[in-house]
Amino acid sequence: MPRNPSIAERLADLRGRDLYRRRRVVEGPQGREIRVGGRLLLNFCSNDYLGLAADPRLRESLRAAALRWGVGAGASHLVCGHTAAHQELEEALAAFTGRPRALLFGSGYAANMGTIAALLGPGDRVLEDRLNHASLLDGGQLSRARFSRYRHADVADLERRLQADASGSAGSGQALVVSDGVFSMDGDLCPLAELVGVARRHAAWLMIDEAHGLGVHGRGGRGLVDAQRYGSAEVPVLVGTLGKAFGTAGAFVAADEDLIELLIQQARPYIYTTAQPAALAAATLTSLEIVEQEEWRRERLRALVARFHAGLAALGLPLPAATLPIQPIVVGDPTRALALSAALDAAGLLVGAIRPPTVPVGTSRLRVTFTAAHELADVDRLVETLASALRKVAEEQGHG
Numbered sequence: 265m266p267r268n269p270s271i272a273e274r275l276a277d278l279r280g281r282d283l284y285r286r287r288r289v290v291e292g293p294q295g296r297e298i299r300v301g302g303r304l305l306l307n308f309c310s311n312d313y314l315g316l317a318a319d320p321r322l323r324e325s326l327r328a329a330a331l332r333w334g335v336g337a338g339a340s341h342l343v344c345g346h347t348a349a350h351q352e353l354e355e356a357l358a359a360f361t362g363r364p365r366a367l368l369f370g371s372g373y374a375a376n377m378g379t380i381a382a383l384l385g386p387g388d389r390v391l392e393d394r395l396n397h398a399s400l401l402d403g404g405q406l407s408r409a410r411f412s413r414y415r416h417a418d419v420a421d422l423e424r425r426l427q428a429d430a431s432g433s434a435g436s437g438q439a440l441v442v443s444d445g446v447f448s449m450d451g452d453l454c455p456l457a458e459l460v461g462v463a464r465r466h467a468a469w470l471m472i473d474e475a476h477g478l479g480v481h482g483r484g485g486r487g488l489v490d491a492q493r494y495g496s497a498e499v500p501v502l503v504g505t506l507g508k509a510f511g512t513a514g515a516f517v518a519a520d521e522d523l524i525e526l527l528i529q530q531a532r533p534y535i536y537t538t539a540q541p542a543a544l545a546a547a548t549l550t551s552l553e554i555v556e557q558e559e560w561r562r563e564r565l566r567a568l569v570a571r572f573h574a575g576l577a578a579l580g581l582p583l584p585a586a587t588l589p590i591q592p593i594v595v596g597d598p599t600r601a602l603a604l605s606a607a608l609d610a611a612g613l614l615v616g617a618i619r620p621p622t623v624p625v626g627t628s629r630l631r632v633t634f635t636a637a638h639e640l641a642d643v644d645r646l647v648e649t650l651a652s653a654l655r656k657v658a659e660e661q662g663h664g
């Protein structure tokens with residue numbers, strides 16, 4: 265009988281295919297530049313889109329709240345870890361997203377897994393965009409609902425699948441359509457208005473993950489799912505994360521009263537985990553005020569991306585289909601992505617090489633992200649360095 269490969273063989277296989285991943289040890293706070301291995305690198309790979317992760321007001325808020333609340337939450341929310349600070353943040357996030365309730369989770373991964381698995385079960389259906397974030401896909405698998413992936417942003421394909429299921433054996437279960445709002449590796453937007461229409465026609469629920477839209481897009485950073493247009497009747501399940509534009513950590517689900525109550529009763533990653541520190545909730549409240557008020561941060565992002573596109577166009581490079589602030593440069597094979605990332609690193613620029621399985625085979629890429637902490641001159645340096653790295657790697661590969 266063939267045996268499964270050993271751990272050592274599996275690692276060797278990943279190395280051989282340039283799919284081995286290594287962590288960098290970062291030696292200081294997030295920001296426009298970060299210190300790695302004693303060098304300061306211009307940082308184009310964080311999701312700290314508004315440049316808030318090391319904001320002095322957030323630090324001060326965390327410090328003051330730690331003095332008041334201590335550090336550990338001590339227990340899960342359902343035991344004795346749910347503090348007035350968590351409660352206040354949940355109420356503020358509900359108001360921000362225009363939903364009756366919001367529920368905090370320890371991470372976006374936990375929120376997505378827990379929510380889908382709690383809402384659905386055998387006999388139900390879950391339909392997901394092929395390029396959805398891993399946590400959404402994993403939640404769909406875990407739920408034991410019938411799982412299908414529709415072609416990326418293809419509403420006609422989604423509708424065909426909903427129709428086929430309805431006329432087939434799937435029965436009378438609930439259908440849930442799930443999509444990233446802004447796709448995490450491509451930076452493009454989901455076709456929200458069309459998704460809302462299809463979900464309505466098929467009486468399906470719609471779940472939108474706003475991990476990369478919140479704080480960045482929309483009125484006061486409310487994301488794509490602005491409650492003035494899309495209330496909980498249109499988008500019954502809204503997920504936001506706090507570790508990206510908000511600059512802190514954790515996540516939340518915003519929805520109607522009963523849906524949130526069901527999650528409190530049955531979402532296992534909510535129930536069986538220690539609450540996040542109260543001080544972190546307090547810092548996130550401070551962040552929420554800044555996100556709403558400091559429109560200049562979103563304007564800065566728009567200016568940076570416009571500059572980047574102008575630079576790429578001048579070089580004759582294709583422009584990413586992305587909006588803000590994720591700007592992937594798809595290069596194809598993982599070896600080329602790693603070589604480009606290494607060439608940029610040697611020039612003092614940190615840009616992540618994203619490879620399968622995070623992205624589909626054949627679409628390895630540099631994932632460039634901008635933050636409100638960047639200057640226009642940083643973008644110019646990125647474009648120039650990118651141009652010479654592309655030339656260098658093309659020559660090397662041509663000769664190899």
Ligand SMILES: *Cc1c(COP(=O)(O)O)cnc(C)c1O
Pocket residue numbers: 370371372373374376397399444448473475476505506507514515
């Ligand atoms: C980052 C991300 C998550 C996970 O959020 P964490 O709080 O980092 O666990 C979920 N969904 C999407 C689309 C993401 O990009």
